[in-house]
Amino acid sequence: xxxxxxxxxxxxxxxxxxxxxxxxxxxxxxxxxxxxxxxxxxxxxxxxxxxxxxxxxxxxxxxxxxxxxxxxxxxxxxxxxxxxxxxxxxxxxxxxxxxxxxxxxxxxxxxxxxxxxxxxxxxxxxxxxxxxxxxxxxxxxxxxxxxxxxxxxxxxxxxxxxxxxxxxxxxxxxxxxxxxxxxxxxxxxxxxxxxxxxxxxxxxxxxxxxxxxxxxxxxxxxxxxxxxxxxxxxxxxxxxxxxxxxxxxxxxxxxxxx
Amino acid sequence: xxxxxxxxxxxxxxxxxxxxxxxxxxxxxxxxxxxxxxxxxxxxxxxxxxxxxxxxxxxxxxxxxxxxxxxxxxxxxxxxxxxxxxxxxxxxxxxxxxxxxxxxxxxxxxxxxxxxxxxxxxxxxxxxxxxxxxxxxxxxxxxxxxxxxxxxxxxxxxxxxxxxxxxxxxxxxxxxxxxxxxxxxxxxxxxxxxxxxxxxxxxxx
Numbered sequence: 001x002x003x004x005x006x007x008x009x010x011x012x013x014x015x016x017x018x019x020x021x022x023x024x025x026x027x028x029x030x031x032x033x034x035x036x037x038x039x040x041x042x043x044x045x046x047x048x049x050x051x052x053x054x055x056x057x058x059x060x061x062x063x064x065x066x067x068x069x070x071x072x073x074x075x076x077x078x079x080x081x082x083x084x085x086x087x088x089x090x091x092x093x094x095x096x097x098x099x100x101x102x103x104x105x106x107x108x109x110x111x112x113x114x115x116x117x118x119x120x121x122x123x124x125x126x127x128x129x130x131x132x133x134x135x136x137x138x139x140x141x142x143x144x145x146x147x148x149x150x151x152x153x154x155x156x157x158x159x160x161x162x163x164x165x166x167x168x169x170x171x172x173x174x175x176x177x178x179x180x181x182x183x184x185x186x187x188x189x190x191x192x193x194x195x196x197x198x199x200x201x202x203x204x205x206x207x208x209x210x211x212x213x214x215x216x217x218x219x220x221x222x223x224x225x226x227x228x229x230x231x232x233x234x235x236x237x238x239x240x241x242x243x244x245x246x247x248x249x250x251x252x253x254x255x256x257x258x
Numbered sequence: 259x260x261x262x263x264x265x266x267x268x269x270x271x272x273x274x275x276x277x278x279x280x281x282x283x284x285x286x287x288x289x290x291x292x293x294x295x296x297x298x299x300x301x302x303x304x305x306x307x308x309x310x311x312x313x314x315x316x317x318x319x320x321x322x323x324x325x326x327x328x329x330x331x332x333x334x335x336x337x338x339x340x341x342x343x344x345x346x347x348x349x350x351x352x353x354x355x356x357x358x359x360x361x362x363x364x365x366x367x368x369x370x371x372x373x374x375x376x377x378x379x380x381x382x383x384x385x386x387x388x389x390x391x392x393x394x395x396x397x398x399x400x401x402x403x404x405x406x407x408x409x410x411x412x413x414x415x416x417x418x419x420x421x422x423x424x425x426x427x428x429x430x431x432x433x434x435x436x437x438x439x440x441x442x443x444x445x446x447x448x449x450x451x452x453x454x455x456x457x458x459x460x461x462x463x
Contacts, residue, residue: 002381002423003400040448045380070275076402076446096271098446121268121305123376123404172378202374223372225379255380255400258448 003253004219005045005226006240007204008233010035012051012081015065019234026052029234033068039233040073042240043258047077048101048174048228054082055104056149061088063095070096078126086115093124101174103128104147107154107161110168117169122201127170131158131191132178143191150178158191159198166199173199174228176206184210184231192222204228211238212246219252260284260459261296263323265313267338268304276445280452282459290322298459299326302445303338307363307407308350310342320356327358327437334458335439340432341407343439349407358437361411368424375424376406383419383430383442390461391418391431391438391454399450401442403430409441436463 010017010032017035018026029035036047049069051061061082069077079092080101089100100120106113106127116125130150131143138144143158162173175195177188187208196203205218206228218224232238247254262273264286277284284300285292293299301323303310314320327333335343342355347363355363366375380400385392403421408428411417418438419431430441438458444451 002377002379002403005379070271071278074276074279074446074448074452093269094271096275098272123304123378171376197371200371200374201376202378225374257396257399258450 001253003045003255004224004247005204006215006243006254007046007048007226007228008039008044008240009048009050009206009228009230011230012049012062012065013053015062017234018052019231032065033072036069036077037072039240040075043244043255044075044240045255046075046226047073049077049079049081050101051079051081052149055080058082058084060084061092063091066092066095066097080126080128086112086119089116089120089125093120099124099126099172101126101128103130106165107145107147107156110164113165113168113170117171122169122171125170126172126174127162127165128174128176129158129161130176130178133191141194146178150181159194162195162199166201170201172202172204174204174206176228177208180208182231183208186210186214187218187222187224187227189217189222192218192224196223196225202226212243215243215247216250216252219247259296260298260300261293262286262300262302263293263319263339264288265303265310265317265319267310267313268302270302272443272445273300273302273336276452276455280456280459282456288317288319290317290319293319293322294325296326296331298332298334299323300334300336301339301343302336303342305338306349307338307341307347307353307355310338311353311355314342314356323356324358327435330436330463332458332461332463333437335437336445337405337441337443340409340439340441343437344409344411347407359409359411359416359432359434359439360413361409363407364410365407366424366426370424373424376404377423378404380447381421381423381442383421385419386417389418389433389438391433391457393457394453395450401430401440401444401447401451403442405441
């Protein structure tokens with residue numbers, strides 16, 4: 001049986017892992033390669049790195065860091081932030097990442113999804129989206145896509161955007177709820193389920209994970225294929241083996257030997 | 259020398275790094291002569307079967323592959339490398355493949371809308387028969403899969419391991435003579451994947 005994936009997210013700021021709430025008040029948590037190696041040893045199923053400095057300041061992604069991570073872990077990882085072109089995607093994959101995640105770039109230039117999928121394969125093009133709950137006629141799903149660290153509203157309906165991205169060739173969608181992000185009060189179930197029900201590709205829930213039960217809920221109720229976690233493990237409050245044990249006890253299919 | 263065949267079908271960085279981690283020398287090559295001269299051959303692949311076969315034909319690699327397998331040289335197929343080792347694939351409106359293994363490659367057609375295509379993630383492999391490739395790997399261990407098509411061997415005796423997804427129990431590890439092939443990516447499957455690659459490097463078929 002295909003198991004549900006647990007994906008630690010490492011936000012990178014000047015080659016350090018940081019954690020903030022809603023992209024604010026970032027505190028330094030450590031070295032990306034050290035943290036990645038630790039989570040790999042502890043049995044995480046995949047990793048994701050967001051180069052938030054690159055994204056916020058139009059700088060290129062830190063390729064040296066991608067290379068160092070690729071040498072340290074033997075599981076798939078995705079990289080997002082600072083990707084401006086097909087060349088950038090290609091460089092990140094050649095450095096050893098399994099996937100690239102595009103967000104703002106895809107909103108500005110949706111054709112990049114199709115170009116990436118054609119040149120590099122759909123399976124390595126992830127669409128990251130940051131939807132926020134709204135009550136606007138142009139967003140019939142009730143969620144609007146934001147970009148640039150939630151600062152800009154785009155007028156795009158979240159569900160329409162997800163379907164369009166898949167039509168263009170996105171192989172996976174990360175649904176990062178703006179409202180739940182950093183709250184550790186649970187994933188946004190309705191939003192995640194709505195996307196998971198309506199696209200044929202895997203959907204990754206992100207934002208709000210604070211304990212193992214939140215993961216059980218998003219896997220069972222929202223049918224997410226994977227979940228991104230950050231604060232709950234970065235603080236040391238929970239470990240990946242503990243979370244996996246609880247998930248297995250709750251009957252969620254999970255990888256337990258590594 | 260271990261040759262890793264580079265036929266421009268996807269990114270070989272992970273395969274190269276996996277062998278580096280194991281401390282095993284392996285040469286990435288697109289030259290049929292280097293492949294013929296190798297003691298072992300790794301045949302990876304990511305992408306579409308049609309483009310992969312076109313690239314292999316352009317490089318005149320198919321005869322070299324048939325030659326090494328015919329001489330009982332240990333040969334490891336991975337993902338699309340595994341798929342094009344069959345007779346044909348349903349991908350790209352039907353592609354004639356190398357035909358080292360009897361059977362075809364089929365598309366997942368799930369009836370449950372939550373069974374996504376591609377299958378992406380860690381799934382268990384049930385070991386059907388003992389094989390040196392499984393040394394030190396517990397039955398039903400998980401490996402990392404990313405694929406929309408799956409192998410359907412015509413000869414059940416080739417099936418070394420099976421995996422369940424989208425309503426089918428498909429052959430995820432296939433073996434015949436000196437050829438062994440996995441649908442999953444051992445190079446991205448953590449410690450157990452490394453163990454499988456190490457087993458391959460020690461295997462004397």
